[in-house]
Amino acid sequence: MPTFFSNHISQSTIILDENDSRHAIKSLRLKSKDQINIIDGRGTLYTTEIIDNNPKKTIVTILNKKSFKADIPLQLAFCPTKNNDKNELVVEKAVEIGVTKIFPVFSQNSERRKWNSQRMEKICISALKQSGRYWLPEIHQSCSFTDFITSKHSEKNFIAHCKDAPKKALSNVVDSSKNQLILIGPEGDFTVEEIKLALKNNFCAVDLGNNRLRTETACLVALALMKNT
Amino acid sequence: MPTFFSNHISQSTIILDENDSRHAIKSLRLKSKDQINIIDGRGTLYTTEIIDNNPKKTIVTILNKKSFKADIPLQLAFCPTKNNDKNELVVEKAVEIGVTKIFPVFSQNSERRKWNSQRMEKICISALKQSGRYWLPEIHQSCSFTDFITSKHSEKNFIAHCKDAPKKALSNVVDSSKNQLILIGPEGDFTVEEIKLALKNNFCAVDLGNNRLRTETACLVALALMKNT
CATH class of the missing domain: 2.40.240.20 (Hypothetical PUA domain-like; domain 1)
Known part of the structure; x- marks a missing residue:
C-alpha cells in the first residue's frame, strides 16, 4: 500500500x-x-x-x-559542502539511517554559506516515507560555528576532525541508547581554535578511521556507527 | 603535494x-x-x-x-540498482570507507543487468587518491547470484535481506580484524530461494536496523560497521 x-x-x-x-x-x-x-x-x-x-x-x-514512539535522538551537525548535491545526499541518507535533527553549521573554512531549509525538508519527507519511519527529523536553519558550539546539545557530543591531536575512535565511544550528536567539518577541516572551543564546550574529539573521508561520507559513516553500535 | x-x-x-x-x-x-x-x-x-x-x-x-601493507580484506557484493549514478556512488564511497573488492551480482529481482567495470575502475582510482589509501580495490566483472554464492569467499560472509526470518544484527557479528564479505540485495530484495542457497553456502543472514534502507545506503552502512567495529 x-x-x-x-x-x-x-x-x-x-x-x-x-x-x-x-x-x-x-x-x-x-x-x-x-x-x-x-x-x-x-x-x-x-x-x-x-x-x-x-x-x-x-x-x-x-x-x-x-x-509509534519517537526515536532516540541522533543529531547531525555538519558544514555544508560547496556542491549542494552532496548536501542533499547527506540529508536523504541521514534520514534513512535514522537522524532526528540536522544542523547546518558555517565554520571558518566553510566554502558554502547558503542553506535552503525548505528544499531540504522536502528531501527529508521523501526519505522518511521511503525508510518506513514515523517521526519527521527536524531540519534547522544554518548558524555560525560559535553560536552552535556554545548552545546546549545532547548527552554525548562528538566533533570529528583530521588534525594531529588526541582523539578517540568514534566506534569506541558511541552508545546508540543515548542522545548523541556528531559535528562534521568542512573540506578544509575545523581550525585549531574551533576545535579548542568545542572541547571547552563538552565535545569529545573523535576520528573515523585512517582513511580521509569527504564531508558527506564522514556524515554517513558517523551516523551508521552511532545508530548501530 | x-x-x-x-x-x-x-x-x-x-x-x-x-x-x-x-x-x-x-x-x-x-x-x-x-x-x-x-x-x-x-x-x-x-x-x-x-x-x-x-x-x-x-x-x-x-x-x-x-x-604500505595491504588492508584487511573488506568485500562488498551488491546487486546494482537501476539508476547507475547510485552504483557509481556506492563504488566511490565504498573505496573511501575502505572496501578491497567489489562484486556486482545479478539476482532474480535485479532491475539492472549492465555493469561497466572500466568506468567503475576510474571512479575507484579517483576515490583512492582522495582517501589517502595505497592499495587499489579490485572491481570484478558482474556474475549471477548462483555463480557468486557457490564460489569461495572469506572467513565471514554476510547476506543482508528484509524478509521476516532469523537474522543477526550486523553490528553484533562484524569483526574488522577478519576477512569479511557482505552481500546486499536489489530493491525487490532477494528471493526466499536465494536466501536459502546463501545460508547453505556458509552465509550468515543479517539486518541493518529497523529502517528500510535503499540498496546504496545499505552498502555504505554495512561497510562502515564492518570497517570500524
Whole structure:
C-alpha cells in the first residue's frame, strides 16, 4: 500500500496536497475506495480510504490509526559542502539511517554559506516515507560555528576532525541508547581554535578511521556507527 | 603535494598518462623540478620530481619510495540498482570507507543487468587518491547470484535481506580484524530461494536496523560497521 505524508489532518479526514494528489490519482491511478497509508511525521500512521479522487485535492477518510514512539535522538551537525548535491545526499541518507535533527553549521573554512531549509525538508519527507519511519527529523536553519558550539546539545557530543591531536575512535565511544550528536567539518577541516572551543564546550574529539573521508561520507559513516553500535 | 596514480612505473622514472599530465601541467600549473606524489595502487607511494613538464606526457624521476601493507580484506557484493549514478556512488564511497573488492551480482529481482567495470575502475582510482589509501580495490566483472554464492569467499560472509526470518544484527557479528564479505540485495530484495542457497553456502543472514534502507545506503552502512567495529 503506498504511503503519503500529510500534516493537514482533521478528526476524520485528511486532504492530500496538490503534488501528492496528482501522484496518487494520475501516476498510481488510485480510485475512490482504494486504501493508502498516511504518516503525519509525529509518530502516527493512518490507514485511510479515498473518498474523493480529485487529482488536485484528494480527500481520504481515516479507517484506523497507530502510534509509534519517537526515536532516540541522533543529531547531525555538519558544514555544508560547496556542491549542494552532496548536501542533499547527506540529508536523504541521514534520514534513512535514522537522524532526528540536522544542523547546518558555517565554520571558518566553510566554502558554502547558503542553506535552503525548505528544499531540504522536502528531501527529508521523501526519505522518511521511503525508510518506513514515523517521526519527521527536524531540519534547522544554518548558524555560525560559535553560536552552535556554545548552545546546549545532547548527552554525548562528538566533533570529528583530521588534525594531529588526541582523539578517540568514534566506534569506541558511541552508545546508540543515548542522545548523541556528531559535528562534521568542512573540506578544509575545523581550525585549531574551533576545535579548542568545542572541547571547552563538552565535545569529545573523535576520528573515523585512517582513511580521509569527504564531508558527506564522514556524515554517513558517523551516523551508521552511532545508530548501530 | 598533489597525488597521482600510475601503473607505468620503471626503475627510476614514471610517465603520467595524458589526463594526469594535462591536469598536472595545465590545471595545477606544475613545472619542472616541482614535486608530486604518485601511488601505484599496489602499496607504494613514490615521492617524485618533474623532469619533463610535457602537458601530454609528463615525466618524473623517483626521489623516494615507501611501502604500505595491504588492508584487511573488506568485500562488498551488491546487486546494482537501476539508476547507475547510485552504483557509481556506492563504488566511490565504498573505496573511501575502505572496501578491497567489489562484486556486482545479478539476482532474480535485479532491475539492472549492465555493469561497466572500466568506468567503475576510474571512479575507484579517483576515490583512492582522495582517501589517502595505497592499495587499489579490485572491481570484478558482474556474475549471477548462483555463480557468486557457490564460489569461495572469506572467513565471514554476510547476506543482508528484509524478509521476516532469523537474522543477526550486523553490528553484533562484524569483526574488522577478519576477512569479511557482505552481500546486499536489489530493491525487490532477494528471493526466499536465494536466501536459502546463501545460508547453505556458509552465509550468515543479517539486518541493518529497523529502517528500510535503499540498496546504496545499505552498502555504505554495512561497510562502515564492518570497517570500524
